[in-house]
Amino acid sequence: MRIxxxxxxxxxxxxxxxxxxxNIEITEGMVAAVPIAVMKSEEEVRNAxxxxxxxxxxxxxxxxxxxxxFEPLMSAQEPGVENIVLGKVQALGNDNFMVSFQxxxxxxxxxxxxxxxxxxxxxxxRKLAHHISDVIYEKLTGIRGAFSTRxxxxxxxxxxxxxxxxxxxxxxxxxxxxxLVKSKEPIMSPSWSADGRQLAFVSFEKNRAEIYIMKxxxxxxxxxxxxxxxxxxxxxxxxxxxxxxxxxKNGTPKIYLMDLMTKTLTQYTDxxxxxxxxxxxxxxxxxxFTSNRGGKPQIxxxxxxxxxxxxxxxxxxxxxxPMLTPDGKYLVMMHRSERGGSFNIASQxxxxxxxxxxxxxxxxxxxxxxxxxxxxxxxxxxxxxQVLGLVTLDGRGQLRLPAREGSVQEPAWSPFxx
Amino acid sequence: MxxxxxxxxxxxxxxxxxxxxILLFLSLERTIFVSEDKPALSQKEIINAVVINKNxxxxxxxxxxxxxxxxxxxxxxxxxxxxxxxxxxKDKIIKAQELAAExxxxxxxxxxxxxxxxxxxxxxxxxxxAAAQAAKEKAKAKAEAEAKAAQAAKEQKxxxxxxxxxxxxxxxxxxxxxxxxxxQKQDEVTRHAQLIRSRINENWRKPLGFDLTxxxxxxxxxxxxxxxxxxxxxxxxxxxxxxxxxxELAVRKASPLPMPExxxxxxxxxxxxxxxxxxxxx
Numbered sequence: 001m002r003i004x005x006x007x008x009x010x011x012x013x014x015x016x017x018x019x020x021x022x023n024i025e026i027t028e029g030m031v032a033a034v035p036i037a038v039m040k041s042e043e044e045v046r047n048a049x050x051x052x053x054x055x056x057x058x059x060x061x062x063x064x065x066x067x068x069x070f071e072p073l074m075s076a077q078e079p080g081v082e083n084i085v086l087g088k089v090q091a092l093g094n095d096n097f098m099v100s101f102q103x104x105x106x107x108x109x110x111x112x113x114x115x116x117x118x119x120x121x122x123x124x125x126r127k128l129a130h131h132i133s134d135v136i137y138e139k140l141t142g143i144r145g146a147f148s149t150r151x152x153x154x155x156x157x158x159x160x161x162x163x164x165x166x167x168x169x170x171x172x173x174x175x176x177x178x179x180l181v182k183s184k185e186p187i188m189s190p191s192w193s194a195d196g197r198q199l200a201f202v203s204f205e206k207n208r209a210e211i212y213i214m215k216x217x218x219x220x221x222x223x224x225x226x227x228x229x230x231x232x233x234x235x236x237x238x239x240x241x242x243x244x245x246x247x248x249k250n251g252t253p254k255i256y257l258m259d260l261m262t263k264t265l266t267q268y269t270d271x272x273x274x275x276x277x278x279x280x281x282x283x284x285x286x287x288x289f290t291s292n293r294g295g296k297p298q299i300x301x302x303x304x305x306x307x308x309x310x311x312x313x314x315x316x317x318x319x320x321x322p323m324l325t326p327d328g329k330y331l332v333m334m335h336r337s338e339r340g341g342s343f344n345i346a347s348q349x350x351x352x353x354x355x356x357x358x359x360x361x362x363x364x365x366x367x368x369x370x371x372x373x374x375x376x377x378x379x380x381x382x383x384x385x386q387v388l389g390l391v392t393l394d395g396r397g398q399l400r401l402p403a404r405e406g407s408v409q410e411p412a413w414s415p416f417x418x
Numbered sequence: 419m420x421x422x423x424x425x426x427x428x429x430x431x432x433x434x435x436x437x438x439x440i441l442l443f444l445s446l447e448r449t450i451f452v453s454e455d456k457p458a459l460s461q462k463e464i465i466n467a468v469v470i471n472k473n474x475x476x477x478x479x480x481x482x483x484x485x486x487x488x489x490x491x492x493x494x495x496x497x498x499x500x501x502x503x504x505x506x507x508k509d510k511i512i513k514a515q516e517l518a519a520e521x522x523x524x525x526x527x528x529x530x531x532x533x534x535x536x537x538x539x540x541x542x543x544x545x546x547x548a549a550a551q552a553a554k555e556k557a558k559a560k561a562e563a564e565a566k567a568a569q570a571a572k573e574q575k576x577x578x579x580x581x582x583x584x585x586x587x588x589x590x591x592x593x594x595x596x597x598x599x600x601x602q603k604q605d606e607v608t609r610h611a612q613l614i615r616s617r618i619n620e621n622w623r624k625p626l627g628f629d630l631t632x633x634x635x636x637x638x639x640x641x642x643x644x645x646x647x648x649x650x651x652x653x654x655x656x657x658x659x660x661x662x663x664x665x666e667l668a669v670r671k672a673s674p675l676p677m678p679e680x681x682x683x684x685x686x687x688x689x690x691x692x693x694x695x696x697x698x699x700x
Binding site: 108356 | 607611614615618619622623624625626627628629630636658659660663664665667668670671686687689690691692693694695696
């Protein structure tokens with residue numbers, strides 16, 4: 001049982017009026033994940049290939065656990081179970097399977113949803129499982145699931161001949177990783193295009209910083225920027241036509257926009273400060289970025305129409321690496337409090353300026369949001385290496401994704417891919 | 419008229435004087451003798467007598483007679499005048515008397531009128547007095563009647579007030595009793611609501627993964643007499659599917675809810691609302 005022992009004790013009032021209907025106010029409760037049993041249906045007949053819905057159930061349970069909101073269970077007999085997923089795989093022969101599942105509500109004793117998938121191949125079981133996770137998630141939370149998405153990240157491994165860097169791409173749960181780029185020199189700052197078909201990244205393969213864009217499906221890449229000095233922090237605009245980049249060709253690092261059709265550059269910030277890590281607002285009209293123009297790194301908002309920048313963060317002595325939630329309500333960032341100490345992931349509600357620190361390790365960095373805005377994936381230290389961590393936006397659901405090898409850095413969560 | 423009469427009198431008087439003068443002239447010789455006794459006159463006469471012839475004497479006599487006549491005329495005139503004056507005075511007196519009489523008469527009339535007036539006035543006064551008296555009596559009677567009525571009203575009011583007070587006291591007692599009952603019932607309802615509340619709190623698994631601040635939803639609940647949840651449905655959504663679901667589930671999980679034994683109290687729990695909110699403590 002993963003129960004977060006955070007009781008919220010608040011006064012409770014019971015109002016009663018002779019005429020009005022009785023109303024009882026409920027304000028106390030225990031914050032906890034939804035206990036949900038995911039299992040094969042009793043109807044499922046064990047078939048010749050040894051396939052079972054359990055193969056999908058493992059993936060689904062892992063997805064649901066990973067997102068922080070659920071407490072997946074293997075049996076419906078466990079106490080407190082609120083929902084049950086019953087699945088069935090029928091082998092129709094020749095790598096052709098029919099997969100069906102039901103989502104039940106224990107207390108309502110009704111079927112919330114049920115689906116059947118025809119013509120499924122065994123190799124697609126994982127993918128289908130992620131899809132079922134999405135369906136369950138959306139049904140129970142009202143939020144679109146993000147289990148069928150991917151994550152790009154940089155993996156660093158140590159070999160006899162020094163470090164090796166690679167740009168990797170994996171399913172959101174970390175499975176099925178593929179290597180896009182391998183290099184002896186650092187690879188940095190992967191960034192997804194809005195349609196999820198391309199990645200921009202920085203490579204030092206030629207011993208200097210260069211910005212590339214790459215088609216994910218084919219691995220075909222294109223060099224965009226190799227100006228003297230820094231070429232970094234690419235960020236794709238929501239309409240996919242523009243890439244925000246950081247260049248130091250005229251002195252200190254400044255933010256430029258590059259038109260991807262014409263390759264023309266326009267400088268958007270100036271001065272002697274370091275301006276970096278641009279992140280787009282959903283409407284594409286503003287950029288949030290990190291600047292030390294106020295002395296220490298803080299986050300500013302740049303109005304692209306006026307080129308005027310306004311400071312956004314005031315809580316903490318250090319705020320960097322901004323990213324906006326899809327609803328535009330929260331800023332997620334790397335944060336260090338006024339007292340100094342550790343670097344953590346924090347969120348700031350833009351309307352109120354309220355800052356919540358979500359993680360509590362020593363060095364948490366490079367936050368990236370799931371496309372539904374429900375989860376933050378970030379890099380964190382685990383001994384002498386770096387791994388990925390997951391946290392819900394309220395900071396209550398925490399999870400570490402164990403790295404199979406080496407260190408994992410700078411994750412970039414893809415947009416919805418279908 | 420008067421004037422005319424006076425001039426007529428005057429002419430008559432004049433004729434008489436002339437006649438008298440003729441008569442006197444005729445008897446003058448004897449008179450002269452008689453008048454010889456008068457020394458002054460005789461002395462002078464004497465002187466003149468010598469020179470005066472008969473004619474002159476006659477003339478003189480005539481003159482004297484004329485003077486005398488004149489004198490007499492004067493006197494007569496005087497007399498007449500006096501008489502006239504007297505007459506006038508008399509007339510005046512008469513007139514005055516007449517006037518006086520008239521005045522008297524008038525006065526008497528006036529007096530009579532005054533008397534009548536007085537009488538009338540007195541009568542009027544009498545009447546007024548009588549009226550005033552009557553009014554006074556009437557007012558007095560009225561005042562008395564009013565006082566009596568007021569007294570009666572007062573008494574009635576008092577009686578009514580007492581009755582009302584008694585009624586109110588009764589009602590207050592009844593209300594108190596009702597209130598006590600109501601309070602007792604309400605206490606019982608509150609006690610049971612508390613029981614149910616803690617039961618729901620125990621069963622409320624708040625959703626995890628997002629900020630619950632400000633979220634609030636209302637669940638309409640219908641119970642069976644046994645306390646079993648017949649329906650629990652969201653009537654006011656928080657906007658979060660998870661939050662609404664968690665609230666609905668909390669009610670269903672808590673079924674059956676403890677039911678009060680008193681059917682009167684239990685009635686309040688056949689259908690009611692839960693308001694779920696999570697005002698996160700800072």
